[in-house]
Every structure is written in structure tokens, then in C-alpha cells.
Amino acid sequence: xxxxxxxxxxxxxxxxxxxxxxxxxxxxxxxxxxxxxxxxxxxxxxxxxxxxxxxxxxxxxxxxxxxxxxxxxxxxxxxxxxxxxxxxxxxxxxxxxxxxxxxxxxxxxxx
Amino acid sequence: xxxxxxxxxxxxxxxxxxxxxxxxxxxxxxxxxxxxxxxxxxxxxxxxxxxxxxxxxxxxxxxxxxxxxxxxxxxxxxxxxxxxxxxxxxxxxxxxxxxxxxxxxxxxxxxxx
Numbered sequence: 001x002x003x004x005x006x007x008x009x010x011x012x013x014x015x016x017x018x019x020x021x022x023x024x025x026x027x028x029x030x031x032x033x034x035x036x037x038x039x040x041x042x043x044x045x046x047x048x049x050x051x052x053x054x055x056x057x058x059x060x061x062x063x064x065x066x067x068x069x070x071x072x073x074x075x076x077x078x079x080x081x082x083x084x085x086x087x088x089x090x091x092x093x094x095x096x097x098x099x100x101x102x103x104x105x106x107x108x109x110x111x
Numbered sequence: 112x113x114x115x116x117x118x119x120x121x122x123x124x125x126x127x128x129x130x131x132x133x134x135x136x137x138x139x140x141x142x143x144x145x146x147x148x149x150x151x152x153x154x155x156x157x158x159x160x161x162x163x164x165x166x167x168x169x170x171x172x173x174x175x176x177x178x179x180x181x182x183x184x185x186x187x188x189x190x191x192x193x194x195x196x197x198x199x200x201x202x203x204x205x206x207x208x209x210x211x212x213x214x215x216x217x218x219x220x221x222x223x224x
Contacts, residue, residue, distance in 0.1 A: 009151075031209055042201055043154065045212035088153060092209040097142065099213070101153040 004091045006102030014110050019076040021105035023089035030094040032072045034063060037104070038085040046074075046087075079109045114138050115216035117202050123222045124192050132187040132219045134202030143185040144213065145177060146201040154201055160185060161207060189221075197223045 003026045013019050023032065031050040035043040047056055049065035049072060056063045060083075062075045072091075076083055086106045090099035116135045124130040134143065141162050146154035158167045160179045174196070176188040189196055199220050203213040 033212055035213075042215040042218050043203075043213075044215070048210065048212065050210065090213075095209075097205065097207060097209045097211070098156065098159070099209075103153050104151075106151070 004089060004100045004102040006089055006105055008105055009103060010106045010108065012108045012110065013079050015081060016078050019079050019083070019107055021074050021087050021089075021107075023072045023091070023102045025070045025091050025100075027093065028069050029091040030069075030096075031092050032065060033090045033092075033099065034072075034074055035088045035090060036085050037088065041085075043088060076107075079107070081109050081111055083107055084109050115202060115204055115214050117200075117216035117219050119219060120217060121220045121222070123224060124189075125224055126194065127191045130189050130192055130221070132189075132200050132202075132221070134185045134187070134216055135183050136202075136204045136214075136216075137183070138204055138214060139182060140204035140214070141182075141207045142205045143179060144203040144205075145175075145185070145187050146203065147196075148199045148201055148218070157187070192221070192223045194223050197221055 005024045007022050033048045034046040037043045047063050052069050053067045054065040060077045064073045086104040088104045089102040118133050144159040145157045148154045156168050157171045158177050174190050178186045199218045201218045202216040205211045205213045
């Protein structure tokens with residue numbers, strides 16, 4: 001079945017450092033979504049990428065979708081303590097509305 | 112203005128004692144999902160409803176059942192909880208189609224004693 005691999009599982013950074021998490025799919029995706037889950041909270045939708053090579057920005061967050069639509073990344077510039085949480089990617093196969101979640105990357109920001 | 116509500120937020124049950132978790136939504140979304148999430152893991156889809164059509168994931172144990180009496184409400188029944196069923200249970204909703212995001216409820220933390 002479809003698998004979405006996400007690395008790293010954990011990332012410790014000093015406040016102000018950059019952070020990147022990567023997702024890789026075994027099959028071509030139609031689109032990919034990113035979610036953030038704060039400690040003790042529930043996943044909250046961040047963004048969706050649909051087009052090959054698409055890049056979207058939200059303030060300090062930059063999201064990319066690979067040319068082959070098999071990989072994606074989330075990059076945070078100059079992390080802040082408010083960025084703490086687990087970031088999940090969720091990939092969709094063509095025609096399906098059921099996402100396959102990556103394992104998530106837990107970001108720990110040290111002040 | 113809560114959109115996806117889950118009750119209770121915390122549930123303690125005894126080994127083997129049936130338990131029901133509830134979810135309601137004010138978004139009028141067609142699709143409702145139940146996920147199980149264990150510590151440091153991704154949400155694992157148990158099943159989902161597309162309107163009244165029930166869709167079970169192949170690896171969801173028979174111990175887990177669900178009901179959706181109307182568009183707004185969905186229930187998760189665990190017939191005989193085992194220690195391994197202790198987890199966070201997340202309800203989510205979305206419009207139909209892959210291009211719509213999922214809205215998650217706050218979750219119910221289930222403890223099995």
C-alpha cells in the first residue's frame with residue numbers, strides 16, 4: 001500500500017535556528033497537506049500543495065512540493081518557541097479523499 | 112464557535128467494559144473520520160463515513176464499531192476495550208474530495224484500567 005515516510009522523527013533546535021522536515025511517498029501523489037499538532041492538542045491544517053514544483057509561504061514557513069509529486073518539505077526560518085509541536089504531512093493518491101499520514105516530526109525549540 | 116466537538120475529553124474504562132465516544136460537528140461536512148493516535152505516532156484511521164456510507168479500514172479490529180445517526184453526530188463504540196486500546200481518539204470531518212482539509216476535534220483520551 002501507499003506509504004509516506006517522514007524524517008526526522010525528532011528535531012531539537014535552539015531558538016532562532018532553522019528547521020526542515022521531509023516527506024517522501026512511494027507513489028505519485030495528487031496533493032499533499034501539512035498539519036501541526038501542539039503538545040496535548042489536535043492536528044490543525046496548515047496548507048495544501050497541489051501542483052508539481054509548487055512553493056508556498058506562510059510567514060516564516062515555506063512549503064515545497066517536488067517536481068515528481070513524490071516528496072515535500074516544510075522549512076521554518078528562525079524558529080520560535082511557539083513553533084513547538086509535531087508537524088505531519090498527509091499525502092493523497094489520485095481520486096482518493098483519504099490521506100496517508102507521515103509519522104510526523106516533533107520540533108523542540110530550546111530558548 | 113467550536114466546529115468539531117468530542118465528548119468526553121477524558122474517559123476511563125475498565126478492561127472489557129464497553130465504552131462509547133461521541134463526536135459532533137457544526138460544519139455540515141459529508142465525511143467524518145475516526146482516528147486512533149498513540150503517543151509519538153501518526154493518527155491511524157479506523158474508519159470513516161461518507162454521508163451514511165460506512166468505510167472500514169482493513170486492519171481495524173472488530174472490537175471497534177461506529178454509528179452515524181445523522182450528519183452532525185458520529186459515535187465510536189469499543190465493545191471490549193483492552194489495555195492496547197488506550198490512546199487518544201480523534202474525530203475529524205471534511206467535505207468530500209481530496210482537496211479539502213480535515214478539521215479535527217480536540218480528541219478523547221481513553222485510559223483502560
